[in-house]
Amino acid sequence: MDQQTILPVVRHSLHDDLVERIRDMIIEGVLEPGSRIHEGQLGKALGVSRTPLREALKFLASEGLIDLVPGRGGIVHRLSPRDVRNMLDVLIALETLAGRLACLNASDEQIAGVRVLHDRMMGLYADGRRLEYYKLNQAIHSAVTALSGNDCLASTHGAIQSRLKRIRFIGNEAPANWDAAAREHVEMVEALEKRDDVALAEVLTRHLEETWTRVRPII
Amino acid sequence: MDQQTILPVVRHSLHDDLVERIRDMIIEGVLEPGSRIHEGQLGKALGVSRTPLREALKFLASEGLIDLVPGRGGIVHRLSPRDVRNMLDVLIALETLAGRLACLNASDEQIAGVRVLHDRMMGLYADGRRLEYYKLNQAIHSAVTALSGNDCLASTHGAIQSRLKRIRFIGNEAPANWDAAAREHVEMVEALEKRDDVALAEVLTRHLEETWTRVRPII
DNA sequence: GCAACGCATCCTGTATGCAGCATGCACACA
């Protein structure tokens, strides 16, 4: 038997699945910001008991997606405009660092991989398939931070980004916003391919500043 | 009755207390990196049942202090030299940003508060009270990031810093290291008082780079 | 009519029970 083909069985633990599930429910707006989370109710809806559900809520609380009030359970965290602006400032610092490291450390193959994702995304953009475009967009951002080769940076960035997902998703609804964001993405990939860290940092910063103007009206 | 004096009763939830407790146990080395965490055993030692303990472990897992392996429970995360270097790079980015924002936004009273902490710390330094010095040192770092006025930045920074606490604590054991770190702290406070963001960023970066040379031998 | 108190209900927080899987050891066989 070919050793190469043997992959470890993917182990699921229920609370991990629930973390993903509930996070998606928050991003998609099924669980609205400010609303309380009834453990019994949500558990019944998802077909699980309260124990793994509570464990998932603790995890999400540490990510900042949920606030836990003693004696009153979980509340979906509501982002204030100030919160969003603060998070974008942190993201600028992190992405700028990630971009610099990526220009230094990434292999040509890795950068080519981002280009592939980017071209596919622009195809979805041309076809107007917004949801898929958006998901691939997120994947690209994650990929770029991963290129830095700094796991801590990537996971920290990912945690903050996931908290902003819902807002950025809504913020991209307007076609004009979508267009501008796509153009910025083109610049990003080009800067990365040239390994021009200064240009990359500049466009990443601009992209996030533009994100602020895009999402500001809808908060 | 004076309304001003009424403070809300501090609500303890067991799992929150456990998070603090277990985090301290990891920092103090009671739970050694790489060792498995036996829920029943640890629960009995702490006098709690497994449920809140497990919830606390999920929380710590999301902070990166513990790795959760499905079917095998929790393992205290062991930091590689590369991990530490990566985390310091991220801390440099975050503290530099925090310093810049603090120079811009902090009130004179807030900065004076940091000065008070700093002077107290230098007193402990002069008396050779290392543990108290170290704790106040951490408090100062937290205070400076708090001065930025950016909650996301402060909490992100705090999460990463807590993962490094144990290593930095050990790294400060050598007197020479302690001396150097204390001198850097003097520069920091002076830069902050002058609201010289460039100088502050420079010394913060240098302080963290020095941290690397201090902790590198002991990883 | 309004406000405050009391009660009933619900929900959270914690403990415990049970099933399934990991692990280490002993024994058998080569």
Add this chain to the structure above:
DNA sequence: TGTGTGCATGCTGCATACAGGATGCGTTGC
């Protein structure tokens, strides 16, 4: 003697039960 297999034990993962506090509504008194 070394290796592989099978079993016993113990631990994790999840469900459920129970206690205490939060919440909302009805009632009563002013």
